[in-house]
Amino acid sequence: MEKIRRTDIAFLLNDAEGTFVGQIVNVRGWVRTKRGNKFVGFVALNDGSCLATIQIVFDFAKMDESILDRVHSGASISVNGELVESQGSGQRFEIKAVEMELLGEANPDEYPIQPKKHSLEFLRENAHLRFRTSTFSAVFRIRHHMIFAIHKFFNDKGFYNVHTPIVTGSDAEGAGEMFQVTTLDLHKIPYNEEGNIDFSKDFFGKATNLTVSGQLEAELAALALSKVYTFGPTFRAENSNTTRHLAEFWMIEPEVAFADIEDNMDLAEDMLKYVIRYALEYCMDELVFLSQRLQDEEKSKPQNERSPMELIEKLRFVADNEFVRTTYTEAIDILKNSKANQKKQFQFPIEEWGADLQSEHERYLVEKHFQKPVILTNYPKDIKAFYMKLNDDGNTVRAMDILFPGIGEIVGGSQREERYDALVGRMREMHIPEAEMSWYLDTRKFGTVPHAGYGLGFERLMLFVTGMGNIRDVIPFPRTPKNAEF
């Protein structure tokens, strides 16, 4: 077969002027469907460069039949042919094949992905092949654009990206259960004289874990570079089995010196709106497809379970409207006086100030009461982390949680406690070992400044932007309890 430089299918299909019509081009990709008769055949070919397939037309008389017989869904082929305006009505351009090479067969008796609707559960078990489907290739193209948009947002604002450690020796971060990292032989664990595991024999000479947050290290960087953000993997060994939790996920953690809680809220709201607008600008084909898919799925649901807003409409609504900002105390009042509470519709009734909000309460506030994203601030200190700045009332801290419809908490952040004595006081109250945290306390000892930051769960953002219902479907290879396949 004549060697011609490969062209992305996206490049050919997006060429509005049709400048390539009449040229011989080469495309390579994976067959979605093949149809036709004894005389003329059609292959829908996808190479992942865009959602759409390009139609390959071939004249049976001119092609090698032994090759065509082995071209099934999933097979990879290389085609040389002339780009022409399509005679059919389903597409503008197509390729009239001159030569075709079968790069890789896909035995149809064994290849699991077919040109039909598969359940997301089935595809999750075939995560190695689900990239080949329209839905997942759309999700993962959007994922790329969201990653890029986040870096662009922060870069354009003068933030520096910081790589915080993945292996950490600090067990004081307090964000959740940690995965232990060790090179000790688990069959021959060394013990010291007190009968405890002798970590001095371990690789790092101490007990180490996978990070549950880059925040504390990001604070160190912020107190020199002023504006920083991390974007890295995060590991939580919680036995969480929900549509919103992963054991390995990606988190964005900006940290800003000379910033207070108001600046923090502004930054988070700006960032979320920016990346949502970015998706609307650069991923419209994918969003239209996912929206259609959702609407088809909802047809089988009862009326009251259907979403009030279609995906693209919902994204525009969030990008164009102010988030509601209110305090924990006001939220408790709203919930306490709500019909749902008075009619005892909450599984956990709201009785007094100080209780943590359950997800049914968050959903009520976001989905029923305000019907838009909500930023809640000034939580009771007892339900929040040690590093959050204590308010003058002595009871609340300058925390902020951003709650999104259908997702719940998408951002959690705070203004940090920058006063040395106040921070040490909180650490003692909460039994955080000071000695191990001396490096963190040094930032408060030497040239401390007010600062603030937050953590954004990247996959939760992906859930919102794509409208997917399960967090395992917006990360290529999900890690959850009892599942580390692939």
Add this chain to the structure above:
RNA sequence: UCCUCCUUAGCUCAGUCGGUUAGAGCACCUGACUGUUAAUCAGGGGGUCCUAGGUUCAAGUCCUAGAGGGGGAGCCA
């Protein structure tokens, strides 16, 4: 971890009150049709009914345990 639901052909699913040979669509194979759009039409092949016990004359169907998966809760991002 708790509650709840599910597991039948490669895939999606039906299978009534426990009853005799377990079905359909898609996919695959054969044939028909010179431009299809998940092509269509006709025919064909394809089953560890999740696993292990149990009840029964008889189990895909009922019971117990286990495995895997979904949804909800908690923990959180």
